[in-house]
Amino acid sequence: MIENVVLIGAGNLATQLAQALNEKGIRVKQVYSRKIESAKQLADKVNAPFTNNLSQLIADADIYIIAVKDSAIQEILENLNLNEDRLIVHTAGSVPMSILDGFTNCYGVFYPLQTFSKSRKVDFSDIPICIEANHPSTTMKLEKLGERLSSSVNQINSEERKSLHLAAVFVNNFVNHFYSIGAEILHDKKLDFELLKPLIRETAEKINALHPLEAQTGPAKRNDQSIINAQLKMLHDKPEYQKIYSFVTESIFQLQQKHSHDLL
């Protein structure tokens, strides 16, 4: 049973995860970050000690959660000096579990499929927690830990997790970028971004009732070349947005054609 945790990392995910665990009664025993101020900032939120020195990690935590950027995981592992029976997990979508092999006997992945920012608190209760472990007993431990936080705990292997992460980049990072582009287009005309918010909300909610292929509307779907060309022209001083507009429009049309032939 996991009752306490050492958080390695103090970024967006670490910040939200530490707080969520703390609220569910899982004690954060220590926070590590390369930057001492970041470590302190998070540690203060969960009343924990902190360090920026990996050799000073507390030795007997129930789990060590590595929540740093992907490219830093390897170096962290090489500098950890823990007993070989310590449970270590990482939280990265695109990093295989096997990166942990050889550093401990008990390891796994604890990947909450969500977007995190330091300043925005998130409710973990419906966040899919994707777990993987090198041994069934560890799987069970991670499952129980996940269930403390969320009603959606899923066994997902490293290959599947990579696909989830790729899909997440499209539906989160790329979608959010289009919100930025929308905001920029309005800003250029001194129009209020608030005007787009009901549309953004409905677009996201609609897919609870309709598959996105069915929910699609607009000039690309109708292949309305007159609007498509007019809108491309409006983007003449933003060639990078023009390119995106063209490719996404073409892709929508292709997918809708394929959908109406193959899937309906």
Place this chain on the structure above:
Amino acid sequence: MIENVVLIGAGNLATQLAQALNEKGIRVKQVYSRKIESAKQLADKVNAPFTNNLSQLIADADIYIIAVKDSAIQEILENLNLNEDRLIVHTAGSVPMSILDGFTNCYGVFYPLQTFSKSRKVDFSDIPICIEANHPSTTMKLEKLGERLSSSVNQINSEERKSLHLAAVFVNNFVNHFYSIGAEILHDKKLDFELLKPLIRETAEKINALHPLEAQTGPAKRNDQSIINAQLKMLHDKPEYQKIYSFVTESIFQLQQKHSHDLL
């Protein structure tokens, strides 16, 4: 005061608008559609007579709302045979108000900024209604009509409306397409699309608290070439998604750079 309406068109927008007006006590006097079955289908929902013959339009409605695809508006106008004091509006984002000039003395635009499907009922109460008219008294009439439906009625001219529509294409049509791509990536691995829904929801909600430029996360923002390359490789059999991935990734990075230099 507008108490009744003739709906010209029976597509997604016409269907939702007719029902919303009807519920607010504005009587739908008639529904026209080129296809008689479509006219009947909508007319039945609002207990109205219907026709597929423009010469049989009821002559004395308070307003005629043209809600057909953009490319059909001109032809509708040329075949309308109404008194020159009849109030006619269209509902199109990208069509200037001036298309109505010469067909009547009272005209305008009534553009609800939202995505509509026939089968999904929408709540109009917070939908921005964008109005424009050729005369202040008509503006006022449209404003009052808008206020029956929504708390957000906005005077927006034709140029501004075009920008709103362009932004809407990004935050709705293009965003929805990325939901489709996400669903496809998961489907290929037999993963449940449900796993993405909390992320989609949070991505949309997050911008109520953070500007999308601040809300951005992920490999493109961090310029994490190792994940970017790995994800591009995963899309090797979908070259059109690969192209989109590259351009959007590049665009996110550029915008985040610009943002951190210029705007912060």
